Amino acid sequence: MFIYRARVFDTPTDPFSGGSLRSESDVALVVDDGLIIARTDFASATADHPDAEVVDLRAGVLIPGLIDTHVHYPQIRAIGYLGKPLLDWLDHCALPEEAKLGDHDYASALAGEFLTGLTSAGTTSAMVFGSHFATAMDTFFTQAAEVGLRITSGLVTSDTILPEPLLTSVERSVSESQDLIDRWHGKGHLRYAVTPRFSFSAGQELLAAGGQLVADNPGIWVTSHLNENRDEIAGVAEKFPEALDYLDTYDRAGLLNRQTILAHNVHPSDRELARMAEVGAASAHCPTSNSNLASGFFPLRRHIEAGVRVALGSDVGAGTGFSLFKEGVQAYFMQQLDPSGGLPLSSAHLLHLATAAGAEALELSDQVGDLSEGKRFDAAYIQPTEGQPLAVGLEHASSDNDALAKIFAMGTPADIAQVWVDGRLVKG
Numbered sequence: 001m002f003i004y005r006a007r008v009f010d011t012p013t014d015p016f017s018g019g020s021l022r023s024e025s026d027v028a029l030v031v032d033d034g035l036i037i038a039r040t041d042f043a044s045a046t047a048d049h050p051d052a053e054v055v056d057l058r059a060g061v062l063i064p065g066l067i068d069t070h071v072h073y074p075q076i077r078a079i080g081y082l083g084k085p086l087l088d089w090l091d092h093c094a095l096p097e098e099a100k101l102g103d104h105d106y107a108s109a110l111a112g113e114f115l116t117g118l119t120s121a122g123t124t125s126a127m128v129f130g131s132h133f134a135t136a137m138d139t140f141f142t143q144a145a146e147v148g149l150r151i152t153s154g155l156v157t158s159d160t161i162l163p164e165p166l167l168t169s170v171e172r173s174v175s176e177s178q179d180l181i182d183r184w185h186g187k188g189h190l191r192y193a194v195t196p197r198f199s200f201s202a203g204q205e206l207l208a209a210g211g212q213l214v215a216d217n218p219g220i221w222v223t224s225h226l227n228e229n230r231d232e233i234a235g236v237a238e239k240f241p242e243a244l245d246y247l248d249t250y251d252r253a254g255l256l257n258r259q260t261i262l263a264h265n266v267h268p269s270d271r272e273l274a275r276m277a278e279v280g281a282a283s284a285h286c287p288t289s290n291s292n293l294a295s296g297f298f299p300l301r302r303h304i305e306a307g308v309r310v311a312l313g314s315d316v317g318a319g320t321g322f323s324l325f326k327e328g329v330q331a332y333f334m335q336q337l338d339p340s341g342g343l344p345l346s347s348a349h350l351l352h353l354a355t356a357a358g359a360e361a362l363e364l365s366d367q368v369g370d371l372s373e374g375k376r377f378d379a380a381y382i383q384p385t386e387g388q389p390l391a392v393g394l395e396h397a398s399s400d401n402d403a404l405a406k407i408f409a410m411g412t413p414a415d416i417a418q419v420w421v422d423g424r425l426v427k428g
């Protein structure tokens with residue numbers, strides 16, 4: 001048993017609907033076998049649990065483990081390719097790299113690098129966009145299970161448009177996916193997600209086969225891309241003339257439900273937002289990617305007003321790294337700059353988007369997302385090196401909200417000293 005004595009910031013109440021930052025400068029979290037069994041003052045905690053090991057974290061700030069709702073495992077080495085819009089970026093950067101994962105040793109090396117990228121950034125749960133190769137997915141799930149992160153992921157499927165090594169057939173996609181579901185879904189913290197790359201690279205039958213997998217395997221997830229780029233959207237409209245819109249290409253295939261997370265949705269129609277709200281599907285907002293690929297301004301206000309759940313995604317490798325602090329501050333910048341009227345965001349909004357909102361999107365709110373009694377101990381400890389700008393900023397912050405804003409503005413993975421999942425140290 002452990003008592004973590006810390007300055008704790010979290011957002012158990014949603015700032016988008018009247019909630020605010022919960023910040024306490026000296027709180028004791030009593031953790032037994034990964035479960036927070038008490039959140040109290042230090043004197044009470046030690047009186048009730050005199051044998052517990054005390055971990056003093058008051059020199060920094062403890063926050064809930066970060067939750068990344070859209071991040072591509074095969075793209076870790078593709079981060080930092082600048083200057084192209086989506087379809088050119090895929091052709092010149094992402095897809096040639098992803099073709100290399102047909103080699104087992106290459107995929108295995110990337111899986112390790114990728115998981116280190118997540119833990120280093122304080123990310124403890126993620127919806128991970130997988131690889132087109134079943135062997136690459138198997139090695140990824142194997143390594144993710146060893147690290148212990150809460151990962152939802154699956155085999156990426158496409159049967160048109162992409163380079164030949166990345167294409168599958170309807171039959172092969174079903175047999176390989178079912179095999180991976182049988183091997184990995186529900187094992188430890190792992191869950192499976194049916195993952196058509198996007199409707200632009202999928203035929204109707206391939207999408208429908210994914211929907212059939214969802215029907216045959218209750219509890220599995222769905223993830224894909226939606227409304228990211230105007231050329232992509234026009235291409236999808238041309239390929240699916242019978243669909244009402246881009247979202248409908250997934251919906252009519254049986255891929256849209258409460259366990260669906262769709263990345264980007266930068267250019268949705270009102271009908272699409274209303275339909276997402278109706279079924280409970282979530283959008284993964286990926287601000288550095290939207291900026292890097294010049295995809296556009298994410299309509300956060302329209303999502304919130306329509307009642308669509310939104311959480312943050314890093315979208316590595318179109319995004320510029322694993323840090324959800326960077327994504328948070330970029331979301332803030334873009335809402336400020338949006339010529340059609342963005343939503344002003346506070347630091348509490350940013351923390352919520354990077355933690356509790358992700359837990360909600362991934363239907364993990366009963367376990368993680370904040371550091372309340374009854375939750376699992378998934379947490380990241382921020383302790384900047386003394387004398388560094390973030391340490392100076394935290395020391396001189398005018399309020400806890402200001403301190404949190406400084407964490408988002410200046411925090412990097414180098415400032416994250418320790419990370420736990422389920423009470424188990426995964427970094428530090």
Ligand code: GUN
Pocket residue numbers: 072086090094197198225228289315318
């Ligand atoms: N749409 C289809 N594939 C991708 C991808 O790898 N990255 C992004 N940002 N969008 C996509």
Ligand code: ZN
Pocket residue numbers: 070072129225263315
């Ligand atoms: Zn993506």
